Amino acid sequence: MSSRPPQSDPPAEDYRINFFRPRPGYMRQKVIYIWVLLTSWALFTFGFQLLLAWTAGTPQGEGPLTEITFFGFPLHFWYTGHFLIVWFIVLCFLFNTFVDRLTRAFRPRK
Amino acid sequence: MLAEGFKISPALILFFTLAVFVLAGLFSRVRGGTEYYPVAGARTGIVGAGAAIASNWMSAASLLGIAGIFYLQGYFALAYVIGWTGGYVLLLILLAGQLRRFGKFTAPEFVGERYDSAAARLLSAIIAIIISLIYCVAQYKGIGLIFSWIFGFDYTESLLLGAVVVMGYIVLAGTLGATRNQQLHYAVLIVFFIVPLMFIARELNFFWVLPQFGYGTALRELHGHTRGLFTQPFAHADVFQWCALAFTLMVGTAGLPHVLARFYTAPNLRDARWSVLWGIFFIGLLYWSAPAYAIFAKIWQARRGIVPDLETARESADMIVLLASDWAGMPLWLTGIAATAAIAAAFSTVTGLLITGAGAFSYDIYYRLLNPQASQSQCVRVAKGATLAMAILVVLLAANPPGLIAEITAVAFALAGNTLFPVFVLGIWWDRTNKYGAIAGMLTGISVTFSAFFLPQIFPALQGVLHPTSSALLGVPLVFVVMIGVSLVTPPPPESIRRYLVEKVHTP
Numbered sequence: 297m298s299s300r301p302p303q304s305d306p307p308a309e310d311y312r313i314n315f316f317r318p319r320p321g322y323m324r325q326k327v328i329y330i331w332v333l334l335t336s337w338a339l340f341t342f343g344f345q346l347l348l349a350w351t352a353g354t355p356q357g358e359g360p361l362t363e364i365t366f367f368g369f370p371l372h373f374w375y376t377g378h379f380l381i382v383w384f385i386v387l388c389f390l391f392n393t394f395v396d397r398l399t400r401a402f403r404p405r406k
Numbered sequence: 407m408l409a410e411g412f413k414i415s416p417a418l419i420l421f422f423t424l425a426v427f428v429l430a431g432l433f434s435r436v437r438g439g440t441e442y443y444p445v446a447g448a449r450t451g452i453v454g455a456g457a458a459i460a461s462n463w464m465s466a467a468s469l470l471g472i473a474g475i476f477y478l479q480g481y482f483a484l485a486y487v488i489g490w491t492g493g494y495v496l497l498l499i500l501l502a503g504q505l506r507r508f509g510k511f512t513a514p515e516f517v518g519e520r521y522d523s524a525a526a527r528l529l530s531a532i533i534a535i536i537i538s539l540i541y542c543v544a545q546y547k548g549i550g551l552i553f554s555w556i557f558g559f560d561y562t563e564s565l566l567l568g569a570v571v572v573m574g575y576i577v578l579a580g581t582l583g584a585t586r587n588q589q590l591h592y593a594v595l596i597v598f599f600i601v602p603l604m605f606i607a608r609e610l611n612f613f614w615v616l617p618q619f620g621y622g623t624a625l626r627e628l629h630g631h632t633r634g635l636f637t638q639p640f641a642h643a644d645v646f647q648w649c650a651l652a653f654t655l656m657v658g659t660a661g662l663p664h665v666l667a668r669f670y671t672a673p674n675l676r677d678a679r680w681s682v683l684w685g686i687f688f689i690g691l692l693y694w695s696a697p698a699y700a701i702f703a704k705i706w707q708a709r710r711g712i713v714p715d716l717e718t719a720r721e722s723a724d725m726i727v728l729l730a731s732d733w734a735g736m737p738l739w740l741t742g743i744a745a746t747a748a749i750a751a752a753f754s755t756v757t758g759l760l761i762t763g764a765g766a767f768s769y770d771i772y773y774r775l776l777n778p779q780a781s782q783s784q785c786v787r788v789a790k791g792a793t794l795a796m797a798i799l800v801v802l803l804a805a806n807p808p809g810l811i812a813e814i815t816a817v818a819f820a821l822a823g824n825t826l827f828p829v830f831v832l833g834i835w836w837d838r839t840n841k842y843g844a845i846a847g848m849l850t851g852i853s854v855t856f857s858a859f860f861l862p863q864i865f866p867a868l869q870g871v872l873h874p875t876s877s878a879l880l881g882v883p884l885v886f887v888v889m890i891g892v893s894l895v896t897p898p899p900p901e902s903i904r905r906y907l908v909e910k911v912h913t914p
Contacts, residue, residue, distance in 0.1 A: 311904035313912060323912045326806040330499055337495050342649050350644035357481075357640035368613075368622030370629070372639050376484045377697060378618075381690040384495045388683040391499055395679065402914035404806060 322402045329394045333387055340383050348372055411558040416742025420556065423594065423746050424753070428579055430587040452677050456684020458588035459668050463490075463689055464595055465541075465755035466548030469748040471812030472693065473730075474723035476700035478810075479642040483700075485651040486812055487693045489819075492652065493659020497680045502669045504834045506678060507911045512762075513826055514662040514770040520833045523841035524775060529848050531770035532826050534663045537818045539800060544761075544814035545752040546804035551725055552745045552752075562805055563787055569801045576757050576793070586754055592688060598747035600695055606702050606734045611912060621698040624705050630748055631708035647876060651816070654878035658819025662829030663808035666761050696727075703730035724811050764792040816875035817855070823878035824851030828885040834911065836890075837904040843893030850888045854881035 310401070318327040351359040351400075364371040371379070466792070476483040510516040513534050518527030549572065550565035557564060579586075603617045613620035629637045640648075658706070668685075669678045680815060703726050707714065722729055727748065731741040768789035773780050780788075808814065825848045832839040832847075858877040862868040872880060898904075 299414065311837055311901065311908045313835065313904070313907050315835040319554070319674070319908070320852065322914045333495075333499050341492055341652065345639075345645050345648050345652075348639050352640065354638075355640065356635070356638035357645075358638050362638060365626070367619060369625060370637060373481065373484075373625060373637065374622070376481070376488060376692060381490055381491050381686065381693065383688065384491050385686050385690070386681055387495050388498055388679075388686060392679045396676065399676075399914050 322398065325398050326395065329391065329398075333391050335386075337387055341380060344375060344380075413556050413558070413738055413742070415739040416556045416745050419739060419742045420749055421748045422820050423750060424575065424599075427586065427591060427594075427750065428575075428582065430590050431579060431580055431585050433587075452680045454589050455677060455681035457592040459681060459685030460688035460692075461586075461588040461592035461595070461754070462668055462758065463665065463685070464592070464692060464751045465815070466545045466748055466752040467811050467815040467870070468689075468692055468696070469595070469744075469751050470548050470551075470698040470724050470727055471544070471810065473699040473703075473727045474725075474810055475812040477703055477726040478719060480636040480721050481639045482641050482642040482648060482651075482698070485648050486638065486655060486816070487697070488657025489652040490659060490823060491689055491693060493656040494682055494686050494689075496656050497660040497665070498679060500871040501666075501830055502682070503675055503679065504831065505666060506669050508834070509910075511667065512766065512770075513661075513666065513830075514766055516833070517829055517844065518660045518770070518774075520903060521829075521839075521844045523845070525772060526841050526844045526848070528775060529845060530829065531766040533821065533848060533852070534766045535763045537822050538581055538759040538766075539796060540821065541801070541815060542756055542759050542796070542800040542891065543803045543807065544755045544811045544818075546800050547807040547814065548724065548748055548752045548811050549756075550804065552728070552749055555725070555728060556742075556745060565801060565804055569797060572753060572756050573794070573797055575753055576760070579757070585777075585819050586757075587743075591750070591754060595747045595751055596688070596691055598743040598750075599692060602731050602736060602740045602744045603695055603698055603702075605736055605740055606730055609734045609736070610705060612702075617698050618694040620699045624698075624701045628701065628704055628708060629887045631705075636704065643894060644870070647870065647873070650871075650876035650879035653882075654823055654876045655816060655819050657823030657827045657878050657882055658816075660823075661822040661825070661830060662819070663822070663826070664758055667762075699727045699730045700899070703733060706730070706733045708792060714752060716890050720810070729826040760796055763796050764789045767792040780878070813875050820858070820875060820877045820881070821852070821855045823882040824855045824885055827878075828882060828889055832886070832889050832893075834907075836893075837907050838898055839889060840896055840899040842896040843889040843891075844885055846892040847885045847889035851881060851885045854884060 315327065318324040318379065348357055348361055351361055353359050362370050362372050366374045367378070472483065472486055475486055505516065508516060508520070510519050514527050514531040517530040518524065521527075546565060546568065548566035550561050551563035553559070553568045553571075554561050557565065557567065601615070604614045607617040607620045608614035610624070612624055625637055635641050640644075643651075727744055728741050732742055768785045772788045773785050777784070828847050828851065831846050833844070854877050855874075858872045858874045862870075862872050
């Protein structure tokens with residue numbers, strides 16, 4: 297108990313839980329990770345599609361990103377069909393590593 | 407075109423594979439657990455638990471549906487692939503740990519406990535049952551198509567035969583007490599799916615060692631044949647529709663009751679978290695491969711100058727995995743193992759869904775509301791009756807399938823995303839959410855999901871914005887607003903539950 301930061305003990309009777317106003321300590325740290333990872337999850341997934349639409353020269357979406365070839369694939373196909381799944385695995389890896397570390401820091405006896 | 411008589415070698419392979427699964431289940435049952443609460447066991451480790459996630463996930467939609475939608479819509483179909491993998495990231499980051507800490511094992515149990523309301527519990531149980539039913543319809547369509555190919559009956563007869571075989575399989579496995587050996591199940595399915603693909607790639611002169619990469623060259627060849635109509639990103643739908651579909655499938659994955667249940671089966675929370683990483687990898691192995699079937703089928707047709715009209719293409723889409731193999735001149739047994747993989751995936755999914763749905767009915771509706779004095783054996787009888795009733799209902803619905811396998815499945819995801827996902831997220835992350843908000847939110851979610859079927863016809867402005875498979879991009883924000891608004895104007899939830907959230911759910 298002594299190794300916990302003092303501010304992690306909330307005043308009694310305060311049971312507020314709000315994703316946008318996380319409780320100090322463990323929960324705040326975790327919510328920061330969640331924000332970072334969710335942002336990159338959304339940017340890599342939907343941001344890329346918006347980028348494709350933005351750079352498209354024709355209604356079908358033909359543009360610089362579809363002209364490039366990568367691993368034999370048109371780049372947009374390779375990115376969405378292959379790479380994004382790899383990126384999801386990386387995000388899970390980062391999240392798990394962060395949370396493992398956070399749990400160790402807040403739970404010194406275990 | 408497909409139902410050309412009885413095919414002996416695929417039938418034998420199917421029979422032996424299912425027999426092996428039952429036998430293996432008999433040997434693994436000593437480790438405990440049931441189909442309802444499967445126990446992964448410490449021995450399998452996080453890789454084994456990941457394979458279990460994948461085996462639990464893989465259904466006819468993954469094995470037949472993705473290739474089918476790909477064959478029709480090219481790049482747009484990648485929204486399915488991304489939705490069905492990215493959803494696990496959302497689930498892991500936002501919900502998994504907290505839900506497990508909460509300690510309730512099914513969606514109705516969580517809703518009933520968190521919102522302290524029998525009505526909310528009933529509503530979520532009904533939603534879980536509807537999700538199971540819709541999901542099962544898609545599986546039965548796959549079973550019907552493949553049985554039709556193996557046994558040479560027409561679709562309706564094959565569907566009935568398939569339904570009888572599924573029930574027989576459930577009863578047999580249940581009576582023998584066989585649990586599914588998930589690791590074996592996954593390994594057999596993925597090998598049976600990828601080996602025919604390698605042979606097809608070799609036959610068509612593409613890089614066959616890793617056909618997942620080999621189809622890149624095929625894509626570029628196809629680009630030449632179709633002048634980009636197939637490969638370009640927005641050839642079939644615009645960027646909004648792509649994002650709406652992917653978002654719907656992601657939130658649906660994070661809200662799907664039978665997916666959530668997996669987080670309770672690992673020995674501890676840390677293993678559960680790490681097994682998701684392996685789960686996505688194992689699911690990815692399948693989703694990296696499935697588009698290749700569709701591309702190879704397209705190439706085969708394009709090289710011969712065959713341009714099927716839309717009607718024909720739509721009819722053959724859900725069988726494209728078998729057709730690709732057939733067209734490339736593969737022997738029957740090779741096509742047969744791909745068919746067996748699809749059947750095995752559909753069987754296990756149907757089993758899991760019918761049991762989940764029947765459990766929701768017998769426990770959350772019958773025992774909790776209708777007859778609280780019911781004995782254990784009465785509940786079991788009700789669950790068996792509910793399983794049978796659901797199976798019959800599904801056959802009736804699947805007799806005239808309303809869409810492609812992937813599309814039907816996507817509707818189940820839209821429902822889960824519009825109702826259970828907001829109820830989970832707000833229930834975990836905002837203590838002020840109360841039962842009134844939850845009930846209003848779930849009702850709004852149901853309305854949005856099903857109004858997507860007819861509203862666009864009435865209001866043409868909604869066409870291309872609201873679609874049955876993609877309603878959650880509009881639905882989820884709307885349900886969040888409704889839940890927050892209603893919760894704020896009604897009394898807060900009991901203090902005990904808010905205290906539980908602080909002390910148990912959001913602590914290390």
